[in-house]
Every structure is written in C-alpha cells, then in structure tokens.
Amino acid sequence: MRITKELNERLTRVGPGTPMGDVFRRYWIPACLSEELPAPDAPPIRVRLLGEDLIAFRDSNGDVGLVDAYCAHRRAPLFYGRNEECGIRCVFHGWKFDATGACVDMPSEPPTSKFKTRVSIKAYPTYEAGGLVWTYMGPRETTPDVPDYEWLRAPETHRRVSKTGEQCNYLQAIEGGIDTVHSSFAHNEDISNRNLLRSRDTHPKLEVDIAAHGFTYASIRNVSDEQTYLRIYQFLMPFQQSRGRFIDWEGNPQGLPSVHGHLWVPIDDENTFVYNFMYSTDDRFPISDEYWESHESRFGRGKDDFVEGTYWLKLGPQNDYGIDRELQRTKTYTGIKGVNTQDFALQVGMGPIVDRSLEALGSTDRAINAARRLLLQAADDVEAGGMPRGSAPEDHRDTRGYDLLVVRGTEWRDASKEGTRSQWQ
Known part of the structure; x- marks a missing residue:
C-alpha cells in the first residue's frame, strides 16, 4: 500500500487527540517496569507516555498510582513530592x-475549607502483570478487561522482561521488528556461514492471515531440496510481536524452549520504549538470572550496555553504535555487535x-503493509465510536x-497449528 505524507502523519502521531493516540488509548499498555517502583512509599518516577508527562508511585498499600506530573495548584513538579501515607505530597505547598x-x-488552606473536595x-488506572x-x-x-497474553500467565520463575529506550517513532521500531527478511542480512554475524537457516534462503515467501488479535504471518524459507524453515510470527495489536526461538540447520531449537517478543510503546512522537520479553514454554525449564543476562548481553542490552541508572543504551547515534568497519569488511554485514544494537542503528538512523x-x-514487506492497514483501520474504528481489533483479552x-523445520510442500497452517497455541493457563 502506498503511504502518503498525510497517511504517515495519521499513523505516527500519538499525542492526545490524534487518531493513533486515540487508538492506543483504547488498550491497556505498559507504563513502566514493576522493578522501577520497588517498594511501598519508594521514590516516584517520571513517566512519559503517548506524549503525556506523568509520574508513577507505589503507595503505602503497594498500589501504583499514575498521575499528572504537575500539581493542580501552581503546576509544581510532583516528581519532587513526598510519597507518604497513601499519597504523593507536593513539596511546594x-x-x-x-x-x-x-x-x-490541603494544609495551606484553613482547616474548615472544603476546597480540596473540588x-x-x-x-489513570493501573494493573500489574508480567x-x-x-x-x-x-x-x-x-475500558476493556485487563490483558491476558500467554506470557503474563507464565510463572514468574519462567518469565523475564526488560526495557530499552529507542530514539525514533514507534512505527519504524515495529516495522523493523516484524520484518523477518532483515535477519538474513543485518543480523548475520558470519556472512560465510551457510549453515544458518535464514542465510540459506534470503528471500522467503511471506503469507499473512488477518486474525482477531491482529495477524499471523509465516516466513517460508526453502533451505534445501527437502526442507522448509517456517517462522510463524504473531502481530498483536496495537504494537506487540511474538516469535519462537531460532532453530539450527539440523532442526534443533536453540536455547531453552521459549517464546520471545517485544512491545513498542510510544513515549511520544519521536521516542519509544521497547519492552522485551521471554518466557519458557516448559515447566521443567525456569529462566535463571545467568541465562537471562547472557541472552540480554548477546543482544546488546546486558547490564553493562546501559547508561547507569537509565534504560538508555551507551551506544547510539552519538558514537555510531560502535561500528567496526574492519569487522564489517571481513565478517558481518553491519560491523555492529549485538542484535538489538544493529536494529537501533538502522531504525534510529532513518530519522525520528x-x-x-x-x-x-x-x-517481502507484506507484514509491514498488513500492520499499517490494521492500524489505519483501528483509527477509523475508534473515530466511528467502536473498539479496535485485539483490545479484548x-x-x-x-x-x-x-x-x-518441515518437509517441503507442507502446509504451514497445518504444521504450526499446535505450536502456535498457548499452553500456560
């Protein structure tokens, strides 16, 4: 589908009163990690979400408040407020x-005043899960019922989540994530290694099935005369992807039995928080701290990759993501280390x-076209007074x-029917 400048504006702007901003405001969406509010009456944190400045705090009962960043009195910043006795107190008055x-x-008013009641x-309401x-x-x-993604139902011992800031609009982050073909190039860590299944067929056939949650799409790579590599992705409206773990050239799954995914949550028009999740699909295999840190480090978002005290990476446009031109010349396509870092370099490099x-x-851009169509349809639905696709659990x-990995000629929908069904109940 052709995207005009006008449609591009409709798709990318997320502030209050914008078509896509109104769409996202019909879903339960992540505001922050639970770990950012570690205990009752802990310090509040700043949250910028869909272009709105907010603060989050965990009150004395352990409940999370998400409120305007500024006091109703003189608009003083509540980030500096005292989190005490089930409330946030502005330190100005x-x-x-x-x-x-x-x-x-309202201690600055007479004790008999009823002003505070007005x-x-x-x-905004909050809900904690996953x-x-x-x-x-x-x-x-x-307000729809709270979300019920399978990864939210996995036991805490079998589930991990992280968060990374990205300096670009949410849509190009989504489109980078759901573009299966780029993994044959941008994420090829050894361009001479033809044992990687995604390197054996660099122009897969893509098929997309629209569904209640968004769409299912299949990347179909014929990797030999006898075998086809199927990657079955799910795009869950409005900005989530679910994918399986990689398998090697012999058909053996790599790492723990698990499902991985991302949620690309708009901070504002030009910045995004990417929430990265993994969950084990087998109760015999919990995810240890060591396994998770190894996984995150391999992707370029390990503990040492972040600016201290933030969810923003040290590598960025200011240092060209650490590109090594000699590594690029001799071994890899990008010369950049870390899958996550490679993605950010290309997505952010497009401009905000x-x-x-x-x-x-x-x-091979069928999934990208499908996502755009569904998002535009969601904007039309909300403007017409309806609810967008995928908002109900x-x-x-x-x-x-x-x-x-299947025998060539196998129908992908039949082959993946059981594997794409959730198991955690």
Whole structure:
C-alpha cells in the first residue's frame, strides 16, 4: 500500500487527540517496569507516555498510582513530592493527592475549607502483570478487561522482561521488528556461514492471515531440496510481536524452549520504549538470572550496555553504535555487535519519523503493509465510536509465535497449528 505524507502523519502521531493516540488509548499498555517502583512509599518516577508527562508511585498499600506530573495548584513538579501515607505530597505547598488523583490534604488552606473536595489531578488506572505496570488512558466507559497474553500467565520463575529506550517513532521500531527478511542480512554475524537457516534462503515467501488479535504471518524459507524453515510470527495489536526461538540447520531449537517478543510503546512522537520479553514454554525449564543476562548481553542490552541508572543504551547515534568497519569488511554485514544494537542503528538512523511516501516496498514487506492497514483501520474504528481489533483479552489470549523445520510442500497452517497455541493457563 502506498503511504502518503498525510497517511504517515495519521499513523505516527500519538499525542492526545490524534487518531493513533486515540487508538492506543483504547488498550491497556505498559507504563513502566514493576522493578522501577520497588517498594511501598519508594521514590516516584517520571513517566512519559503517548506524549503525556506523568509520574508513577507505589503507595503505602503497594498500589501504583499514575498521575499528572504537575500539581493542580501552581503546576509544581510532583516528581519532587513526598510519597507518604497513601499519597504523593507536593513539596511546594503541601497539597497531597492519592492514586486516583483526588486531593486528600490541603494544609495551606484553613482547616474548615472544603476546597480540596473540588480539586483533583489527572490519574489513570493501573494493573500489574508480567513484571509490568499496565495502564488504560482512554475513556472510562470503554475500558476493556485487563490483558491476558500467554506470557503474563507464565510463572514468574519462567518469565523475564526488560526495557530499552529507542530514539525514533514507534512505527519504524515495529516495522523493523516484524520484518523477518532483515535477519538474513543485518543480523548475520558470519556472512560465510551457510549453515544458518535464514542465510540459506534470503528471500522467503511471506503469507499473512488477518486474525482477531491482529495477524499471523509465516516466513517460508526453502533451505534445501527437502526442507522448509517456517517462522510463524504473531502481530498483536496495537504494537506487540511474538516469535519462537531460532532453530539450527539440523532442526534443533536453540536455547531453552521459549517464546520471545517485544512491545513498542510510544513515549511520544519521536521516542519509544521497547519492552522485551521471554518466557519458557516448559515447566521443567525456569529462566535463571545467568541465562537471562547472557541472552540480554548477546543482544546488546546486558547490564553493562546501559547508561547507569537509565534504560538508555551507551551506544547510539552519538558514537555510531560502535561500528567496526574492519569487522564489517571481513565478517558481518553491519560491523555492529549485538542484535538489538544493529536494529537501533538502522531504525534510529532513518530519522525520528521516516517519510514513508519515499519508500519502494517489495514482496517481502507484506507484514509491514498488513500492520499499517490494521492500524489505519483501528483509527477509523475508534473515530466511528467502536473498539479496535485485539483490545479484548479473548482476542489474544490463545496465541504465540513458533519456529519449525518441515518437509517441503507442507502446509504451514497445518504444521504450526499446535505450536502456535498457548499452553500456560
């Protein structure tokens, strides 16, 4: 599909009152990691989400409040507030607000004043699951039931999640993630190694099936005269991907039996937080700290890869993502180490918001076209007063990504039917 400048604006702007901003405000979406609010009455944190400045705090009961970043009195920043006795107290004049945004104390006014009963700040409901704090930012009357993705149902011992900041619009981050073909090039760590299945067929056939959750798409690589490598991805509206673990050239799965994925959550029009998850699909195989750190380090988002005290990486546009031109000349396509780092270099390098009217899409861009169509349809649905695809938990609860090696000519839908069904209940 051809994206005009006008459609590009419709797809990429996420602030209050924008078509896509209104779409995202009809889903429960991640606001932060639970680990960022480690204990009751811990310090509040800044949250910027869909172009809105907020703060999050865990109150004395352990509940999470997500409220306007500024006090209703004189707009002083509540980030500097005292988190105490089930509320956040502005240090400018002592006004205190609870997790619902209600003003519960106003010590700068006379004790007999009822003024506090007429004052509140914006607040959004929250829900914790999967190591994340989720929020719903849309109209209360259209609030869907809380999400029920399979990875949220996996035991804590069998599930991990991380968060990484990316300096570009959410859509080019999504499109980089759901583009299966680029893994044959950008993520090829040894261009002479033809044992990698994705290197044996660099122009896979893509097929897309629209579904209640978004769409299922198959990357079909004929890797020999006898075998086909199937990568079955799920795109879950509005910005989540689920995929299986890689398998090697002999058909052996790599690493723990697991499913991986990302959620590309807009901070604002030009910045995104990427939430990365992994969950074990076998109760015999929990995910240890050591395994998870090894996995994250291999992708370029290990503990030492972040600017201290942040979720932003040390490697970025300011240092060209550490590109090694000699490594690029002799061994890899990019000369950049780490799958995550390679992705960011290319996605951020397009500019904060890429001009899609200048593109020339090909046959392996079917998933990208499908995502754009569904997002635009969701904007139309919300404008018409409806709810967008995939917002109800029954739409997405029974789906997962899956990789497998099959005999050539096998119908991918039949071969993957069992493997793409969720198992954690």
